[in-house]
Structures are given as C-alpha cells and as structure tokens.
Amino acid sequence: xxxxxxxxxxxxxxxxxxxxxxxxxxxxxxxxxxxxxxxxxxxxxxxxxxxxxxxxxxxxxxxxxxxxxxxxxxxxxxxxxxxxxxxxxxxxxxxxxxxxxxxxxxxxxxxxxxxxxxxxxxxxxxxxxxxxxxxxxxxxxxxxxxxxxxxxxxxxxxxxxxxxxxxxxxxxxxxxxxxxxxxxxxxxxxxxxxxxxxxxxxxxxxxxxxxxxxxxxxxxxxxxxxxxxxxxxxxxxxx
Amino acid sequence: xxxxxxxxxxxxxxxxxxxxxxxxxxxxxxxxxxxxxxxxxxxxxxxxxxxxxxxxxxxxxxxxxxxxxxx
Numbered sequence: 001x002x003x004x005x006x007x008x009x010x011x012x013x014x015x016x017x018x019x020x021x022x023x024x025x026x027x028x029x030x031x032x033x034x035x036x037x038x039x040x041x042x043x044x045x046x047x048x049x050x051x052x053x054x055x056x057x058x059x060x061x062x063x064x065x066x067x068x069x070x071x072x073x074x075x076x077x078x079x080x081x082x083x084x085x086x087x088x089x090x091x092x093x094x095x096x097x098x099x100x101x102x103x104x105x106x107x108x109x110x111x112x113x114x115x116x117x118x119x120x121x122x123x124x125x126x127x128x129x130x131x132x133x134x135x136x137x138x139x140x141x142x143x144x145x146x147x148x149x150x151x152x153x154x155x156x157x158x159x160x161x162x163x164x165x166x167x168x169x170x171x172x173x174x175x176x177x178x179x180x181x182x183x184x185x186x187x188x189x190x191x192x193x194x195x196x197x198x199x200x201x202x203x204x205x206x207x208x209x210x211x212x213x214x215x216x217x218x219x220x221x222x223x224x225x226x227x228x229x230x231x232x233x234x235x236x237x238x239x
Numbered sequence: 240x241x242x243x244x245x246x247x248x249x250x251x252x253x254x255x256x257x258x259x260x261x262x263x264x265x266x267x268x269x270x271x272x273x274x275x276x277x278x279x280x281x282x283x284x285x286x287x288x289x290x291x292x293x294x295x296x297x298x299x300x301x302x303x304x305x306x307x308x309x310x
Contacts, residue, residue: 012274062287063275123274125283 014059016048023047045112067122074118079111097206106211113215117223126231130180130224131173137217138166177228184225191218245309246285250276250294253305257298269293 006012013021027040049068051057060068086103089095097103120129141163149156169187173180192198197218200210254260254276260268262276269290278284285306286294295302 012272061271061275062290063272063278063284066284122278122283125281 012064014048014064016051016057016059017064020044020048063122067119070122071115071118075111075115078114079107082110083107096204098204102206102211106206106215109212109215113220117220121227126227127174127177130177130184130228131170133220133224134166134170134173137220138163138170141166173224173228177231181225181228181231184221184228188218188222188225191221246306247282247309248279248306250305251280253294253298253300257300260298265294265297268297 021044023044024041025044027037027042027044030037030040048057049072052060052065052068086107090097117129117133120132123129124132142160145156145159145163149159165187169180169183172183192214195210195213195218197210197214199205199207200214205211254262254265262273262280266273266276270293271290275284275286275290279286291302291306295305298305
C-alpha cells in the first residue's frame with residue numbers, strides 16, 4: 001500500500017530516508033514533552049547523510065545521491081549566505097532580535113526548507129513541485145481552518161474560500177507555468193505587504209514571527225514563481 | 240566560458256523496442272529506481288557512465304543509440 005502511494009506520488013525515497021523522516025516527526029512530537037527530544041529530529045535529519053558519507057549505509061541509487069548532494073549544496077548556499085549577512089547585521093550595531101533560539105530556529109528552518117524544496121525539485125521537476133507545494137498550502141490552510149472553526153459554520157465556509165486561490169494556482173502551475181510564475185511573484189509581494197513583513201528591516205526584525213512567515217510562506221511563493229519562470233521546458237501536464 | 244554539454248536521449252524508444260519494458264522493469268534490471276529512469280527520460284538527469292553502459296547492455300543498444308550530445 002505504501003509502495004502504491006509512493007508510486008502515485010512519483011517519489012521513491014531510500015529506506016534510510018523513510019526511517020529518518022519518521023524519527024524527525026517523532027522528535028518534533030516528543031519535543032512537546034522535553035526539548036531534549038529535538039535531538040531525535042537532528043539524528044533523523046543528519047544521521048543518514050553521515051552514515052552514507054562514512055560508507056556505513058548504502059541505500060541510495062545515483063540519482064537519489066545526486067539529488068541529496070544538490071539539495072545539501074543549495075541549503076549550504078542559502079543558509080550560509082543568510083548567516084553571514086545576519087552576522088554582519090548583528091555586529092554592526094545594537095540589535096534587538098530577541099532570544100538566541102529565535103535566530104537559531106530561523107537559520108535551521110531556512111537550511112531545512114531549502115534542502116527539502118531542492119530535493120522535491122530534483123524528484124518532480126519545477127511544475128509538479130510548485131503545483132504540489134501550492135496544493136499542500138491549500139490543504140494545510142483547510143485543515144487548520146476546520147480544526148479552528150468547528151463551531152462556526154459561516155466562518156468555516158468563508159475562511160475555507162481562502163484556500164481556493166492556492167488550488168487554482170496549483171492547477172495553473174501545471175498548465176501555464178509562466179502565468180503561474182508571474183502570479184506567484186505578485187502574490188509573494190502582496191503577502192509581504194499584507195503581513196507587514198517589510199518591518200523586518202525595522203528595529204525589531206524578528207518580532208511576531210516575521211522570519212518564519214517569510215521562510216515558510218512568502219519565501220516559497222517567491223521561489224516557486226522564479227522557478228516556474230526559469231523553467232524553459234514545459235512539462236507534460238499528464239505526466 | 241566552459242562548454243556545457245546538453246545530452247538528449249532515446250531511452251523511452253529503446254525501452255519500448257527492447258520488449259515493451261516498463262520503467263519499473265527496466266529500473267529493476269539495471270539496479271536503480273523507476274524515479275531515475277523517469278528522470279533520465281524526461282531529460283532531467285544524465286546518468287553516470289556506469290549506468291549508461293548498464294542501460295545499453297540491458298536494452299541491447301549502443302550508448303550512442305540511447306544518448307546523444309546535443310549541438
């Protein structure tokens with residue numbers, strides 16, 4: 001059954017990756033009990049890579065190895081560049097960025113999500129990746145909305161409508177990537193202003209989770225748009 | 240500027256010629272995943288020399304018949 005699901009998703013992760021994914025989820029879930037369990041997430045994220053590099057685990061074929069290394073390099077470039085710029089920002093004056101763990105979480109999120117998005121791109125190609133990311137945004141919104149508005153049908157209905165643009169964009173991304181690319185870039189700019197994310201350049205840049213919103217929401221929209229515009233070859237929508 | 244080599248392929252055609260193999264069957268024969276075969280066919284991935292030779296062996300075609308350097 002699991003094999004069928006992966007075939008349907010056109011995603012064939014190595015066994016080590018599957019086990020590691022479960023360990024990561026377990027680590028995050030148990031961190032509600034104690035933050036020490038977060039080390040399980042670290043073990044799941046980096047453990048397989050360390051074992052593979054030391055030759056103790058050989059569960060990937062050459063395409064999976066390349067996808068992994070490419071994603072690692074992209075994560076290094078993005079998180080490394082951000083960390084240097086952030087360090088320059090912090091050292092160049094009195095800064096108010098809150099607790100150290102906020103900054104560390106931000107860098108970790110950037111590292112992890114860049115790696116994840118790059119892996120998906122290798123496996124699925126630009127159009128399918130963007131389309132599925134947008135569908136995932138839509139579904140996440142719907143689930144949170146249903147959980148949060150169970151007692152208020154009108155609010156549930158009205159707020160559920162906000163998921164529709166994501167599903168529409170996901171559809172457009174598969175068929176008309178250039179149009180979707182432009183729309184996504186415009187949408188990222190719109191949300192940047194809507195959520196006052198420009199205040200990240202102000203005196204309290206990381207206040208109210210601005211960094212996370214950029215990395216988890218606005219950033220992926222922008223990157224998805226750029227990816228679609230740079231995608232020279234249109235993929236077969238039915239693949 | 241260093242040259243960039245674009246490689247196109249006829250893997251799908253060769254796979255069908257070699258007894259209508261599915262991507263899954265070919266992947267199994269050459270010891271890789273269906274994802275890899277799919278990515279090669281879509282032109283998203285150029286295989287290593289080792290895998291190219293193994294594909295040529297299994298499909299009974301020369302490497303040049305399967306892969307071409309694009310001008």
